[in-house]
């Protein structure tokens with residue numbers, strides 16, 4: 001399975017760049033992508049961004065809708081001294097006004113972005129059906145079909161509701177195909193049906209092209225923004241968080257854990273005899289080794305609130321959310337074993353030393369303090385035998401549950 005997210009739900013630069021290349025392709029021989037959706041977890045992240053940005057627009061559209069209804073009925077009432085069309089009035093009161101109001105209120109729900117697209121889909125269906133009903137009523141009485149209503153509804157689906165291009169197309173197709181059928185059922189002349197179908201189809205096609213261009217531009221801009229942000233937060237060689245981001249995000253997560261009554265853990269990871277590795281195989285091989293160890297480190301911090309950072313040359317750290325002592329130690333042992341099993345062709349096996357620090361919600365610690373404790377334990381692991389895990393607990397360093405033989409330096 002492809003992962004475009006790293007441990008903490010921010011986007012991985014390579015995944016973002018690949019999508020950017022795909023959307024940007026087509027200036028040469030490759031055709032531009034018709035389908036705009038991203039692969040993997042990029043799509044939900046983009047939809048969230050889109051939903052968040054569209055909430056204000058939706059509110060505005062709904063307020064305008066409500067004002068139009070009110071204006072229409074006030075005008076109708078005052079010019080005719082009564083409601084000239086009680087059936088339309090009834091339809092509005094029973095259907096359009098409460099629906100619009102409910103959707104408007106829904107945009108204020110907590111975390112409303114989660115529901116924005118659902119609200120948009122319901123809203124679009126609701127509008128399409130409402131407009132078709134109104135057209136049918138008008139046609140039934142021999143009045144002109146309210147073409148403007150249908151056009152406004154199509155534009156609304158495409159540009160105001162926040163539906164993605166493919167969804168807006170489905171609704172347009174629904175309106176374009178049902179409205180003429182409705183007219184034929186009501187036995188309007190074939191010229192009228194043709195005119196009507198031609199007009200509505202042209203509006204749908206133009207809107208669809210406009211919407212595709214608009215969404216594509218929005219997707220490219222979002223990818224560029226994500227790429228810049230994720231590059232500024234990550235170490236370019238390994239993709240792990242840089243020092244600054246690891247500490248700042250870690251502090252926020254520690255505060256969150258305290259509020260939610262969760263334990264947290266920090267694992268310090270340092271490659272053994274790395275200087276010797278560099279000296280024997282060269283700096284490029286050293287870089288490759290760092291990347292491979294980093295991949296394992298990142299794999300061990302995959303849950304949404306875990307973090308993996310590169311704190312210095314060959315030193316990494318992992319922050320584990322909602323993790324107790326026993327799980328932290330077992331995760332550390334897993335990681336140590338995984339590095340030991342790593343096979344870099346033509347090179348000696350490598351090992352890591354690790355230090356573990358844990359905190360309960362009652363300990364008022366900072367990320368700096370926890371990394372400091374994990375470091376002290378890590379130095380003890382280096383001093384003892386390397387290729388082992390040591391733990392900081394009860395204000396002192398302790399051996400981990402499992403003790404294994406120490407590592408050895410690469411042969412010079």
Ligand SMILES: Nc1nc2c(ncn2[C@@H]2O[C@H](COP(=O)(O)OP(=O)(O)OP(=O)(O)O)[C@@H](O)[C@H]2O)c(=O)[nH]1
Nearest residue numbers: 270271272273274275276278283286287313314382
């Ligand atoms: N290839 C490569 N090497 C790096 C990078 N950053 C730091 N180093 C090297 O990592 C080595 C770290 O060496 P030391 O701190 O002496 O540690 P060590 O040799 O691993 O010894 P112990 O940690 O005690 O087992 C130094 O030789 C640095 O030049 C990097 O980005 N790429």
